[in-house]
Ligand SMILES: CC(C)[C@H](C(=O)O)[C@@H](O)C(=O)O
């Protein structure tokens with residue numbers, strides 16, 4: 163297998179603190195299993211760069227990155243200096259769209275050693291995926307203001323759903339469901355309130371389901387679905403959702419599993435024609451930056467997902483993935499743990515312990 | 521005080537089963553405290569009516585209802601026969617819009633006797649309001665399809681936010697926060713992803729906050745806010761949200777408090793120029809209809825909210841409200857309870873027990 167080239171973008175805030183720990187675990191796995199990984203760091207796509215250059219990234223960012231197999235990404239955002247919609251639309255959301263990373267895959271799993279905010283749940287009870295559409299839908303900068311600064315001021319916000327965009331995420335989700343023992347897919351909708359786009363989403367789900375007769379599927383309005391994440395998370399296997407609904411459900415799911423600070427995500431270009439991106443679900447957390455106390459697990463777990471994707475069936479990569487996941491589980495149970503998990507360890511200590519076990 | 525005229529619309533499914541219990545409690549309160557309530561039942565705004573007449577309501581529904589002080593509403597929807605977007609846009613959503621019930625007020629409260637799905641919470645820990653915008657925003661039938669039935673098919677869905685619509689809900693929410701001991705308001709946003717409407721929402725929140733210097737306020741993106749409902753529900757007091765975000769948060773909140781089946785809501789026209797509407801958060805629940813096992817508490821609690829609103833400071837109404845709330849709390853602790861709460865009582869038994877205590 164030829165070398166895999168990985169672009170490393172730490173970003174802002176705790177992104178800069180957890181990234182070294184992600185790399186430490188990946189390098190340990192690469193050394194142990196002989197994985198041909200090559201890392202290249204980029205010092206842009208962060209708010210410091212914006213303050214110096216008036217833009218988040220150089221004009222040729224696409225060309226600089228397009229030849230990489232993956233982007234390993236920390237977190238972007240420093241709202242005191244740069245509004246979130248500027249920093250994020252100028253970096254992360256550009257990657258997702260322009261590299262056509264149309265699948266945002268987010269595991270929701272109750273891990274051993276992690277206290278669960280739901281009563282009476284144990285590891286194994288919560289174990290599903292949120293498959294989020296990642297390029298279109300409600301995330302949009304299309305629209306505008308009428309009658310500005312008057313009493314009649316009116317703001318129009320467009321959401322855009324395409325046949326191509328909807329069908330390909332549904333296909334990915336049905337295939338993922340088909341590959342799992344429960345073969346169960348749940349679609350998030352809101353067709354009783356959002357009267358144009360969501361009935362369309364429902365139609366496409368129904369049409370796509372015809373291709374997967376062995377997948378059992380159902381659909382819930384997103385309000386009651388959110389409630390069910392809390393009340394009966396056991397019943398989910400693969401949950402497919404639009405960009406916005408997927409965003410909400412993939413923060414809520416990890417919260418229910420007690421893993422909001424450690425949840426990983428993969429932004430996939432399944433065709434592998436452009437780089438995929440792997441990042442923690444958490445953000446840059448300005449409030450705790452600089453103390454070296456951020457939990458590095460989300461970054462490290464995202465690295466394991468990256469190995470899985472890059473390996474694409476290659477046994478050594480699968481072993482690398484599994485070794486990292488076992489190391490994470492062991493350290494979650496035994497410590498050392500960062501303060502968010504009740505411990506006193508630093509980011510570096512927790513990351514070093516995980517890498518040592520890999 | 522002159523007679524209060526209340527339109528009674530039971531609707532579909534369990535709406536028809538819980539309505540008699542709501543009325544039983546209200547009539548008990550009216551008898552005990554001398555409340556001048558007059559009830560008038562309407563046999564439309566349900567799916568049977570739709571199947572007979574091809575529309576959910578008669579053409580003159582507005583004129584028939586506009587003189588009432590309140591609408592006491594069960595639940596609408598029978599998706600096997602009538603798609604939800606037809607039944608709901610043809611009844612409930614029309615009431616909310618055309619009677620300008622722009623406030624949807626939903627208490628989130630951990631009640632005594634109710635098992636909480638969150639670990640280690642006790643009554644008193646969760647006690648806040650979701651204030652939901654109820655007439656505009658993401659709930660919209662504006663938009664359409666291009667290139668229909670081709671590979672290029674594209675669906676546009678418009679969300680519409682107006683200065684008037686946003687400011688009046690924010691004003692209501694800030695005033696509610698100001699009236700409460702904690703004086704704390706949280707705004708739900710998603711301005712990092714939804715780039716036109718949500719930055720506007722944030723601007724209006726900031727502008728409105730200047731009028732309420734004694735209210736402490738903050739804002740969260742809706743994804744992390746949903747997570748915080750699970751992780752730290754204690755920290756909320758009044759949460760204000762757009763139509764869609766309010767819909768999601770006001771199902772999620774009651775789920776976290778274990779009360780998804782018993783949560784009430786008020787759809788208010790605060791100016792009282794047109795009727796307000798009081799209804800359970802739960803729907804028509806076709807799966808359990810006909811068994812007389814639906815929990816009547818949401819309907820009864822919604823009735824208590826109606827008394828509070830109609831009384832508008834009148835002592836007898838406040839006593840009626842309090843008597844119903846005490847009766848609900850007592851029965852939640854002592855039983856009889858419906859099966860959803862682990863009991864064996866019927867809807868009628870639970871409702872009769874509550875009315876007897878009033
Ligand atoms: C039934 C549906 C249209 C409605 C809504 O989304 O507003 C319901 O979920 C609610 O919250 O009252």
Ligand SMILES: CC(C)[C@H](C(=O)O)[C@@H](O)C(=O)O
Nearest residue numbers: 250255409443445712713743
């Ligand atoms: C930071 C923000 C734009 C982003 C999103 O909403 O997609 C984040 O919440 C996420 O889920 O990755």
